[in-house]
Amino acid sequence: MKFVDEARVRVVAGKGGSGSCSFRREKYIPRGGPDGGDGGDGGSVFMRGSKSLNTLSDFRTQRIHKAKSGQTGAGKDRMGRGGDDLTIDVPIGTQIYDYDTDELMGEIMEIDQVLKVAQGGFHGLGNARFKSSINRAPRQTSPGSEGEKRELKLELKVLADVGLLGMPNAGKSTLIRAVSEAKPKVADYPFTTLHPNLGVVNVGTHRSFVVADIPGLIEGAAEGLGLGIQFLKHLSRTGALLHVLDVAPYDGTDPVETAKAILAELGKFDVELLNKPRWLVLNKLDLLPEEDRDEICSKIVRDLNWDGPVYRIAALAKEGTEQLCYDLMDYLEQSAEDAEE
Numbered sequence: 001m002k003f004v005d006e007a008r009v010r011v012v013a014g015k016g017g018s019g020s021c022s023f024r025r026e027k028y029i030p031r032g033g034p035d036g037g038d039g040g041d042g043g044s045v046f047m048r049g050s051k052s053l054n055t056l057s058d059f060r061t062q063r064i065h066k067a068k069s070g071q072t073g074a075g076k077d078r079m080g081r082g083g084d085d086l087t088i089d090v091p092i093g094t095q096i097y098d099y100d101t102d103e104l105m106g107e108i109m110e111i112d113q114v115l116k117v118a119q120g121g122f123h124g125l126g127n128a129r130f131k132s133s134i135n136r137a138p139r140q141t142s143p144g145s146e147g148e149k150r151e152l153k154l155e156l157k158v159l160a161d162v163g164l165l166g167m168p169n170a171g172k173s174t175l176i177r178a179v180s181e182a183k184p185k186v187a188d189y190p191f192t193t194l195h196p197n198l199g200v201v202n203v204g205t206h207r208s209f210v211v212a213d214i215p216g217l218i219e220g221a222a223e224g225l226g227l228g229i230q231f232l233k234h235l236s237r238t239g240a241l242l243h244v245l246d247v248a249p250y251d252g253t254d255p256v257e258t259a260k261a262i263l264a265e266l267g268k269f270d271v272e273l274l275n276k277p278r279w280l281v282l283n284k285l286d287l288l289p290e291e292d293r294d295e296i297c298s299k300i301v302r303d304l305n306w307d308g309p310v311y312r313i314a315a316l317a318k319e320g321t322e323q324l325c326y327d328l329m330d331y332l333e334q335s336a337e338d339a340e341e
Contacts, residue, residue, distance in 0.1 A: 005156040005200060005210070007059035008099060014042030014069040014083035016121035016144025019129070022075030023137065034138055035077050036126030040070030042147040043083035045118035047096060049108040050089035056156050057200045057208045060181075067118070070144055073126045083120060091156055099151035118148040160198065160212030161332055165266075166244035167258050171283040175244060175315040176213040179325050203329045212238070239332055241278045247296060248287035256303045277331075279309040281324070286314035 017039025024032025045067050068083035090096075096105045096117060106115040122145045130138035164172040180199025202208040243262070245255050267274050282297050293312070301310055309327075313320035 005056045005198070007056040007154045008063065009059050009152050009154060010064045010149070011045040011086075011088075011118045011152060012064070012066040012149045013045050013118040013120040013147025014067040015146050016040070016042045016123040017070035017072045017080035017083075018143045019124040019126035019141035020073035020075060020078075020080075021127045021139055021141045024076070033136065034127040034131050035075050036128050036141060037073035037075070037078040037080065038126050038129065039073045039123040039144045040080035040082035041123045042070045042120035042144065043067030043085045044116055044120040044147075046085060046087045047090050047094070047108060047115050047117055048087050049092045049094075049111050049113045051092065051111050052206055053089060053091040054161065055091065055200045055202075055208045055210055056094070056154055057202045058206065059154060067120060067147065069147070070121070070123055073124070077126070077128055080123065082123075085120070087114070090154065093156055095155045095157075097153040097155065099153045102153075105152075117152060118150050121145040121147040161209040161239045162211040162328060163238035163241050164211065164213050164244055165241045165262060165278070167246070167262065169250075170244045170246045171315050172213045172244050175242075175281070175283065175313070175321070176211060178315045178318045178321045180211065201325050201328075203325050207329055207333075209329055209332050211242075239277075239335060240328065241276055242281050242328075243278050244281045244283050245300065246284050247282050247300065248284050255300055259300075259304055277308070279311065279328075280304070280306050282310065282312045283315055285312050286317050286319065 019038050020036035022034065022036040024035045026032060045065060065086060065088055067086035070083045071080035073080045090108055092108060092111065095107045096115065097103065098105055105117060108115060124144040125142045127138045127141050130140045132138075164175065166172050176199040179201050199211045199213065200208055201211055243259065245259055247255055249255065249258075263274065280301070282300065285293055285297075288296060297310075297312055311320060311324045311327075313324060315321060
């Protein structure tokens, strides 16, 4: 199951520098003639594949990207300095579209692959260029041309780095709302998400990961009941699983029994899923009396015989979610480094 991360940006290439109107003036050379140099070319805008990025979240905060303009020419046939090109790093798999025409300009498929998305302006000509046998002292120059300006739409088909595992109404949708800009439907009555929701969690510059809130798992999902079979297929491609557990279910069900039911479905579908990194997230802590929280949470962990990471959160109040996200980011980065070795 793939999701699409999108962003809209404006790129502006640099303007070409104007040509110079100048004449040579030196002792004993009374008629030195024109020596105005050309301007410099404007910088172009490129997009380059980067392995350090996996989402387009940075482009939602910085939408305008400008290359440098070329400098004006000078006397003594000196050409103006060209504007520096601007290279923008994007994740591997990014497709670049012209926003106005919806034309696909290209796709970044490899690390360090470069695609030009806006051409810099051409330099203007100095008056030395216009000298001729019938015009020995031209005062004519040309301005540099404008650089291209484009509205671009970036699309990235992504697989979630983190999958949310849990029964319907465990608080998965609320959690994804708390840690990202995704807005899945939530309510105070029991229901399951009908459509997958994708959230990009940003924990700093060039540090983000993708979390998927997918239809809740029910007993029998491995046999195709409900929406679970699609859910299970997707889970096999995530880097980590968050097992979200409601510690205060509205219907009085035992959280331990619901957790064991989900683990049983994972084992029926694919034994390797049980060996994936799983973190236990005890949610809805704010519904428990403060004096009972430690005892109830400790009992759940003990009855599940859980030996992995455990986090206690209240997603609705965003309590404990920030530390969870930072730890997940560190884990995903370390996993990527280990995979390269």
